[in-house]
Amino acid sequence: RMADESDGESYTGGFFSEEEEGREAPESKCESLGVSMVPVVRAEVVGGGGTKRVEKAISDPDISHLTSEDYKHVYSPSEDTFLMLDALNLDAEYLRSRFALSAEKMKNKNNSAQDEEKKGEGGRGGIVVEVGVGSGIVLTHIARLLLSGYFIGVDINPKAAKCAYSTLRRNKINNFDIVSCDLLTPFLSRLVRCIDVLIFNPPYVPTPSVEVKDNGLPRAWAGGIRGREVLDRLLPFVGKLLSAKGVFYLVTVKENEPKQIAEMLSKEGLSCETITSRKAHNEHLEIHRFYR
Numbered sequence: 243r244m245a246d247e248s249d250g251e252s253y254t255g256g257f258f259s260e261e262e263e264g265r266e267a268p269e270s271k272c273e274s275l276g277v278s279m280v281p282v283v284r285a286e287v288v289g290g291g292g293t294k295r296v297e298k299a300i301s302d303p304d305i306s307h308l309t310s311e312d313y314k315h316v317y318s319p320s321e322d323t324f325l326m327l328d329a330l331n332l333d334a335e336y337l338r339s340r341f342a343l344s345a346e347k348m349k350n351k352n353n354s355a356q357d358e359e360k361k362g363e364g365g366r367g368g369i370v371v372e373v374g375v376g377s378g379i380v381l382t383h384i385a386r387l388l389l390s391g392y393f394i395g396v397d398i399n400p401k402a403a404k405c406a407y408s409t410l411r412r413n414k415i416n417n418f419d420i421v422s423c424d425l426l427t428p429f430l431s432r433l434v435r436c437i438d439v440l441i442f443n444p445p446y447v448p449t450p451s452v453e454v455k456d457n458g459l460p461r462a463w464a465g466g467i468r469g470r471e472v473l474d475r476l477l478p479f480v481g482k483l484l485s486a487k488g489v490f491y492l493v494t495v496k497e498n499e500p501k502q503i504a505e506m507l508s509k510e511g512l513s514c515e516t517i518t519s520r521k522a523h524n525e526h527l528e529i530h531r532f533y534r
């Protein structure tokens with residue numbers, strides 16, 4: 243368990259009783275998932291180089307266990323969610339190539355964890371973190387997309403944390419932790435230069451600032467001024483948390499001023515590439531990858 247009781251609430255396999263689950267609870271440690279790939283072809287999406295078909299992707303995670311009652315309290319997967327899935331599919335081979343080094347080092351017992359952290363090369367076997375995990379569909383998707391890794395999902399909404407936990411378990415993902423906390427507050431000193439993949443679909447809709455503090459479902463999309471008030475609290479830490487090969491996937495709309503975000507992160511040595519985009523209703527959604 244990585245978060246203290248005072249920092250946040252962690253769900254690591256013991257969230258439901260073992261009698262209900264009927265199987266052993268997963269441990270909180272880095273180990274290979276060994277998930278087999280299921281070849282399918284998703285719809286065409288628009289990437290940085292034009293329209294592409296997403297080859298060697300996988301089917302979407304099973305979220306059929308979530309009910310209409312759940313969606314009264316938890317953000318329902320929408321256009322932005324599925325655009326992130328498409329972006330991860332487009333980047334599947336890119337991600338696997340970066341994880342190859344981490345997976346190899348995880349097997350090398352001669353390298354201490356301390357040495358690997360200093361090198362910033364993801365020596366813990368590939369740490370993937372999603373901020374605002376919601377239903378858990380994105381974290382589950384990337385867990386199934388990669389061949390190994392340790393997956394952490396955080397959400398300020400404890401009901402979302404519960405849903406995410408159930409989604410990962412339903413899809414037979416074992417190597418994960420779900421923590422209910424504010425952004426990455428419990429991890430800021432613990433995951434310095436350790437995160438290999440960071441994912442954030444922030445509350446990006448421009449709203450009055452007061453809506454950002456709403457304790458209900460609007461908190462999932464209310465972004466305050468420019469739709470940036472929540473995101474701007476995380477951005478100063480992104481460069482410090484990413485490993486040497488770390489990448490950061492971010493959802494934006496034009497009102498968020500993504501070029502200005504790219505300029506901010508460039509000062510941390512991060513380059514930006516727009517992986518894919520889509521117009522949905524009155525929003526122009528983009529998925530950006532920031533990398534060293």
